[in-house]
Amino acid sequence: MPTLLVVDDEPSVCYSFSRVFSDANTRIITAGTIAEGLKLHQAEQPEVVVLDLQLPDGSGLKAFEAIRALTPKQPVIFITAHGTTSTAIEAMKEGAFDYLIKPLDFDRVKEILRRAFEAAYLMRVPAVLPSLEPSEQIVGRTPAIQDMCKIIGRVASQDVNVLILGESGVGKELVARAIYHHSRRAGKPFLAINCAALPESLIESELFGHxxxxxxxxxxxxxxxxEQCHDGTIFLDEIGDMPLAAQAKVLRLLQEQAFERLGGRETIRTNVRLIAATNQDLEKRIAEGLFRADLYYRLRGVTIPVPALRERPDDIPELANHFLFQFNRELELNIQGFDPEVLAYFRQYRWPGNIREMQGVLREVMLRTTGPLVLMEHLPASIRSSNQSADQSSALSEGGNLNEMIDRLIQSPANKIHSQLIANVERILFKKVLQQTDGHIGQASEKLGLNRSTLRYKLRDLGLSIEKVIGEEVDSNII
Known part of the structure; x- marks a missing residue:
């Protein structure tokens, strides 16, 4: 549960935070002085701090400096009276997250805190490459994912702009965070802005101020x-939806590292690294007059394509087990694994929502599961009814000769048919060899020219079990 530290000498303010967030999944701790607040900060290590500018034992800026010295990336939100807003603005220039004006508007407080907790998470939880043991990682062993990780490793330490391309839900933000956490700016702020989620009238104000x-x-x-993210990293998600007026200002910022606030004349200089992402075809947007070509060429210092989930079916079992472990902890469950038929079904499903859809499906499925294994009966009806590619693959597997199978694949609407063909051929081949050897894994591996561990891995990846293949229980001694 995330923790919020509120440092304010007015008991009513502290009480209001505790009351407003009593039903939220947030732990509130409060202090009335700088000394007490710093002591709680060190002991409790909160994710976000709300800090009054005027406290009995000194200015809130004093506490801010102490907090920044200990945790330089911590989101700190100031509470200020109307007469001290200029001080709060100066604090924001030094890296404060935002400020609130008394009397507090708690609808606005909730929104600012939501963004602050999100920023704290993005900066605190590393998105790491598969070679490490992470709490959140890029999962996958297919060549496309390995090539992507190699590019991340090469560009992370280089102070160049990066453009991440991929469909919705493939994990573009995770790639951006991996670049940030492995960069020279990892000790500085990281802020993520979804350009599609902001109204056109507010996006310039959000990015450049007013x-x-x-x-x-x-x-x-x-x-x-x-201005707030000076020396840090800005991630502009869905940049293809950014209005043209804002695009012109972003272009100037990339060229000169300078801009003016809306309605202002003062030129403000900043030093930020820009990572952008989009699910759109920017060249098509340029042809339609909706995106600036000069900005596009500036953004694509390095381009990183993120493959869709359906383009890497060999990663799906590993991803499913990765999320199973993660959701077991989050939901306090103890589900041991998946029926092989479920993993085979997942491999054939096209996942239009990619990894984000898989996460949602697995959460729902695990909450439905009552035994140790996720079974086909636990899958949502929407997934089962729309899984046309799985049915098609099954039909191909049972089909006649290889030429017919290839013809059907070529005529199907599916892409990446090479991996589908290999999987179908292996499925038929392994079934026949296992049936011929009565399920003896040693004899089957010798016949196939594969070592036992490789054969077991391939069988598990294809959703095949020896018991199902030979139609009877196999003596565990032979396995």
Whole structure:
């Protein structure tokens, strides 16, 4: 459970935070002085800090400096009265996350805290490459994923812009975080902004800030993300949806590392590394006049394509088991694994929502599961009914000769048919050899010219069990 530290000498403010977030999945701890707050900060190590600027034993800036010295990436949100907003703005220039004005609007408080906890997580939890033992990692052994990880390793330490390409749900943010955590800027802030989630009227203000009176409702100066993230890394997700006016300012920032706030004349200099991502065809957007060609060429210092899940079916069993372990901890379950038929089904499903869809399906499936294994009956009806490619593969497996199988694959709407053909041929071959050897794994591996561990891995990956193949229970001594 994430922890929020609130340091304010007004008991009513501390009480309000505790009351408002009593039903949320957030632990609230409070302090009334700088000394007490720093002591709690060291003992409890909260994810986010809310800090009043005026405290009995000194300025909140004093506490801010102490917190920054210990945890330089910690999101700190200031509470300020109307008369001290200029001090809060100065604090934001030094790296504070945001500030709140009394009396507090708790709808706004909730939104700012949501973003602060998200930023804390992105900076705290490493997204690492498969060679390590991580809490959250890029999972996969297929050549496409290994090539992607090699590119990440080469560019992470280079201060160049990166453009990540891939469908929705493939894990573009995870790639961005891996680059950040392996970069020279890993000790500085990392902020992620989804360009598609922000209204067109607010995106420039969010990125570049604004002066008071710049537009209707701009009743105070606001520091933007590029100014706030000085020396750090900005991740602009879904940059293909960014309005043209904002694109022009981003281009100038990349060229000169300078910009002006909305409604302002002061040129502000910043030093940020930009990582962008999109699920759109930017060259098509350029042809349609919706994206600037000069910005596109600036962004693509290095381009990293992230493969869709259906393009790497050999990774699906490993991903499924990775999420099984993760969700067992999160949901406090003890599910041991998957029926091989389920993994075979997962391999054939096209996963239009990619890894994000797989995570959602597995959460639902695991909550439905009552025994030690996830079975076919636990899969959502929507997955089973839409799994046309699995049915098609099954039909191919039972089909006649190899030429017919190839013809059907070529005429099907599926892509990546090479891996499908190999999987289908291996499935038929392994079944026949195991049936001929009565399920003797040693004899089968010798006949196939594979070592036992490779054969076991391939059988598990294809969702085949010896018991099912030969239609009777096999003596464990032969295995």
């Amino acid at each position: 002066e008071r009176g710049a537009f209707t409702g701009a009743d105070r100066q606001r520091v933007g993300k590029f």
